[in-house]
Amino acid sequence: MFWHNYKYAFRTLIKSKEMVFWTLAFPFILALLFYMAFARLHDYDTFEPLNVAVVNDESYRKDVAFSEAFKSLSEGDERVFNTQYVEKEKAEELLESGNIEGYVFVEENEAKVKIKENGTMTTVLVLAVEQISQSVDAVNDIAMDEIQRANGAVDIPAIYARVAAKISEAQPNIKDDSRVMNIVAVEFYTLIAMAIMQGAMVSSEMMNRCLPNISNRGKRVAIAPTRKSIVVLSSLLAGYTMLFAAVILLILFIRFVLGIELGDNLGLIMLHSAIGSLAATAMGMWLSVILKTNDAAKNVIILTITMVGCMFAGMFGGQKVFFDEMLPIVNKISPVGMITDGFYSLYYYDDLSRFTVNIVSLLVVAGIFFALSIRGLRRQRYDSI
Amino acid sequence: MKNVIEVKHLTKSYKAHKAVDDLSLEVHEGEILGLLGPNGSGKTTTMNCILSLLKFDNGKITVFGKEMTPSSYDAKAKIGVVFQEVAVFDELTVYGNIDYFCGLYIEDKETRAQYVADAIKLVGLEDCTKQYPKQLSGGLLRRLNIACGIAHKPKLIFLDEPTVAVDPQSRNNILDGIKKLRDDGATIVYTTHYMEEVEILCDRVIILDRGKIIASGTNDELKALAKIEEKVTVEIPELSPKQLSGFEKIKNVSEVEYDNGVLKVVYRRGKNNLGDMIEYLKENRINYDKIFAERPTLNDVFLELTGKELRD
Ligand SMILES: Nc1ncnc2c1ncn2[C@@H]1O[C@H](COP(=O)(O)OP(=O)(O)O)[C@@H](O)[C@H]1O
Numbered sequence A: 001m002f003w004h005n006y007k008y009a010f011r012t013l014i015k016s017k018e019m020v021f022w023t024l025a026f027p028f029i030l031a032l033l034f035y036m037a038f039a040r041l042h043d044y045d046t047f048e049p050l051n052v053a054v055v056n057d058e059s060y061r062k063d064v065a066f067s068e069a070f071k072s073l074s075e076g077d078e079r080v081f082n083t084q085y086v087e088k089e090k091a092e093e094l095l096e097s098g099n100i101e102g103y104v105f106v107e108e109n110e111a112k113v114k115i116k117e118n119g120t121m122t123t124v125l126v127l128a129v130e131q132i133s134q135s136v137d138a139v140n141d142i143a144m145d146e147i148q149r150a151n152g153a154v155d156i157p158a159i160y161a162r163v164a165a166k167i168s169e170a171q172p173n174i175k176d177d178s179r180v181m182n183i184v185a186v187e188f189y190t191l192i193a194m195a196i197m198q199g200a201m202v203s204s205e206m207m208n209r210c211l212p213n214i215s216n217r218g219k220r221v222a223i224a225p226t227r228k229s230i231v232v233l234s235s236l237l238a239g240y241t242m243l244f245a246a247v248i249l250l251i252l253f254i255r256f257v258l259g260i261e262l263g264d265n266l267g268l269i270m271l272h273s274a275i276g277s278l279a280a281t282a283m284g285m286w287l288s289v290i291l292k293t294n295d296a297a298k299n300v301i302i303l304t305i306t307m308v309g310c311m312f313a314g315m316f317g318g319q320k321v322f323f324d325e326m327l328p329i330v331n332k333i334s335p336v337g338m339i340t341d342g343f344y345s346l347y348y349y350d351d352l353s354r355f356t357v358n359i360v361s362l363l364v365v366a367g368i369f370f371a372l373s374i375r376g377l378r379r380q381r382y383d384s385i
Numbered sequence B: 001m002k003n004v005i006e007v008k009h010l011t012k013s014y015k016a017h018k019a020v021d022d023l024s025l026e027v028h029e030g031e032i033l034g035l036l037g038p039n040g041s042g043k044t045t046t047m048n049c050i051l052s053l054l055k056f057d058n059g060k061i062t063v064f065g066k067e068m069t070p071s072s073y074d075a076k077a078k079i080g081v082v083f084q085e086v087a088v089f090d091e092l093t094v095y096g097n098i099d100y101f102c103g104l105y106i107e108d109k110e111t112r113a114q115y116v117a118d119a120i121k122l123v124g125l126e127d128c129t130k131q132y133p134k135q136l137s138g139g140l141l142r143r144l145n146i147a148c149g150i151a152h153k154p155k156l157i158f159l160d161e162p163t164v165a166v167d168p169q170s171r172n173n174i175l176d177g178i179k180k181l182r183d184d185g186a187t188i189v190y191t192t193h194y195m196e197e198v199e200i201l202c203d204r205v206i207i208l209d210r211g212k213i214i215a216s217g218t219n220d221e222l223k224a225l226a227k228i229e230e231k232v233t234v235e236i237p238e239l240s241p242k243q244l245s246g247f248e249k250i251k252n253v254s255e256v257e258y259d260n261g262v263l264k265v266v267y268r269r270g271k272n273n274l275g276d277m278i279e280y281l282k283e284n285r286i287n288y289d290k291i292f293a294e295r296p297t298l299n300d301v302f303l304e305l306t307g308k309e310l311r312d
């Protein structure tokens, strides 16, 4: 019975246009679109400096470390930015008229970026400012460090040397193909996370079929002489198989067909996807159990959850780091956030501890959703069907 | 006679609305029991309660001699249900659908292949086994729905309005198939609001209205309740008031109606009423075009008992 149901559940899934669209076609199409959007960045030779502006006011000039670093990105043949130094009003005007991608200003000792639209180009600007700010912070730390160590006799040249080294470290990183590719990688990680979460639709569809209060096919299942748990489990396993296969295909497609660098740990990426798919499966199951609506409404809910999660996780030109600061809770509790963060930490850190935290969180999420669903499923007779 | 189903004092409400009200019934082994009632009379709700799909407020339900619960797997293995709404997979062929649902009951592949083939033959879908549900006409789709419900050769079969919106050819095929199932030994509960079907198909009928049983028995027993013997209809182009009142005085006539050149005369009892009427027309030199007699229908029974028509 288990495998009979599995076989047919799987067969109907791969023949279902809707399911194939959301799990396979949609992520593949997005991957291609992303790829085309990033092609300009990907191709180092054709990288052209971005037109940006800087609000050249008192507070900007006061932030010497920042302004110097930014200036160095705006000079020479290898420059990243074509920078205009203007007043705030002028910068606003330039941005409005589309002459610049964005402008940089310093407020309360913090460098900020204003952009009009999210996009690949503005991502470079935001990232650059972020990087410089981080370097500047590091510089300040170095300075404090030196001052304390110096016991009064401050070795200015030594500080200067370390600071200069730090700043020069920051610049090539921005332009460095691999560093720019990192933004790309994050976008693609989010895309993979999205494809995984989209899988909630598959499991919710599988559940709908098993529940007599939702579908007529569920009535047939309910009157069959088989335990509900067996049918539910084998249907979910079929959905999971389909989802995981689709995700693996997507990862292979991104890595080997589009040639996007996803890091060395393809094995761990797949493990993470497998566990993410489990969480998505559990979430879809739970949504199906609690929302006694038809499939269309459920799918809209799943899409919304997924897309909002994706935005917070950094897709659509959104800034993961920005959202992490503004509303840290979202990426902490959203499965899309956990999945993206897991990939992200695999890419950035050799140490697997942050990755492990994400894996465990996803398992906990999956466990909670499964437990809640099973509670809802234990009811055997319905008030109304 | 063995009872396959016993329902005692079943009451089921949806929120404040009582859909089934203190209903008791029995289904005898080997019979086709018709559950007849207008839309909303509680037929489907009763069936779903018997199947343990629905919670109910009160009552006791026994199937195959044991109390029916959601985990009565032994009983469930012997039950087949054709639900009111078509429930098939659009992604599976006719064969695939029947094989899938049959496989929820029959594990052995060879047996199943035989059963699926039998079901296809029973509903006459031999020519469409490779087609998908979307390619089938309404009638053929209904037949597929039936095949999915009965392929595992159940001993007890529920059919919930299986002929709604079906062309006459499919309807005949379906009704023949159901008789065949009964002849092969199955007990059948047949739910419908078409009285004609009940008359030609069912061994026994229960008439429902607003969740209550208002009458039950064989077709003949029920018709006795209509308190009429026969209806004679005569097409008479012209009739004077005097001639009309003459009809009312004929023996055993309880009702006379003349409208649009059609005269309807209801006899309470008596034999050879049609012959007497022809005689009467001749004697009184009344010209007529057509004349025919009808036995009372279940609709007349329903009308008698509830004061309203059974038809939509
Ligand atoms: N799920 C439901 N929720 C609320 N009321 C319902 C539901 N199903 C049926 N009813 C009501 O219960 C009554 C009986 O319905 P039903 O059993 O479907 O009748 P039938 O099958 O004879 O047409 C009707 O008045 C109907 O409106």
Ligand SMILES: [Mg+2]
Pocket: B043, B044, B045, B084, B160, B161
């Ligand atoms: Mg009904």
